[in-house]
Amino acid sequence: MATQNDGNYTLQLVECAKQYAKWTLQDGNNLQMYLNILSNFSEYTLNNQLLVMAYKPDAVMIKGWYEWPELGVSINENATVIQIIEPVVLDNGGKDFQVKYMADVKDTNAQYQIPVPDKLTALEALLTDRKHDVMVVDEIKKGVRAMYMPNDKSIHVKRSSQVKPDEFFTAIAAEMVHAEFGESSEGVYKRASNQLTAIGTAYALGKKYGMETENISFANLPEKYTKMSEKTSMNELEKIRANFLTIDRNIQKALEQIKQREVNGHAR
Numbered sequence: 001m002a003t004q005n006d007g008n009y010t011l012q013l014v015e016c017a018k019q020y021a022k023w024t025l026q027d028g029n030n031l032q033m034y035l036n037i038l039s040n041f042s043e044y045t046l047n048n049q050l051l052v053m054a055y056k057p058d059a060v061m062i063k064g065w066y067e068w069p070e071l072g073v074s075i076n077e078n079a080t081v082i083q084i085i086e087p088v089v090l091d092n093g094g095k096d097f098q099v100k101y102m103a104d105v106k107d108t109n110a111q112y113q114i115p116v117p118d119k120l121t122a123l124e125a126l127l128t129d130r131k132h133d134v135m136v137v138d139e140i141k142k143g144v145r146a147m148y149m150p151n152d153k154s155i156h157v158k159r160s161s162q163v164k165p166d167e168f169f170t171a172i173a174a175e176m177v178h179a180e181f182g183e184s185s186e187g188v189y190k191r192a193s194n195q196l197t198a199i200g201t202a203y204a205l206g207k208k209y210g211m212e213t214e215n216i217s218f219a220n221l222p223e224k225y226t227k228m229s230e231k232t233s234m235n236e237l238e239k240i241r242a243n244f245l246t247i248d249r250n251i252q253k254a255l256e257q258i259k260q261r262e263v264n265g266h267a268r
Helices: 007-024 028-040 046-055 119-128 165-184 191-208 230-267
Strands: 062-064 082-089 095-104 133-137 146-149 154-158
Touching: 007 028, 007 046, 007 082, 007 095, 007 230, 028 046, 028 191, 028 230, 046 082, 046 230, 119 165, 119 230, 146 165, 154 165, 165 191, 165 230, 191 230
Parallel strands: 133 154
Antiparallel strands: 062 095, 082 095, 146 154
């Protein structure tokens, strides 16, 4: 079981992904499920993330059906077959798409452990490579940990010695999204229009970097999301994915810098 080149079947999978995009925004639990997939499979396209969620929502690491045996790993007899879409180069030099069959590591005999950076290191990385100033203030607004301020184009963070790095991480990540939208907005910036994107991005980043996310809730999604078409739902999820990728790439870059700095320090 490897790949399938039936173009019609590939289109069926694309349609399936669109349906799942709409389903994702019907309920907060569905959205949270997608965000968990995003945190584990950020390198995948939105279509493929939705397909992974459709077939195995608790997947953590997938490889091709024949790739696992090449690594000396056997796939369980009752394993879930995950179907995704991959690009291929044709003999004439053209490009097309085909279906690829995958299996999750939890459906194999492989021993696995997903590495998670130290929380304080991840927070440092989040703050290292950023476009917007972060200012520590004594008070912002009751119950608010951080907030983007359009007037001075900075992110204000409430001073506290008792807050876990988890809360700082997700709060600042969300405000980084607001800052991006605020910079490109014309006139008065309206937070509400991008709140779901900001919170969704922060949640997925928090999950990827081992932060506690229990304080983030997607219950009672606004009605406008539950009534969105498949196309609009895809656009909304793509906004979350795009913002996630932007911040995640900056974090990864900063983590490499931190690692190199530590190596240089030990070498002295």
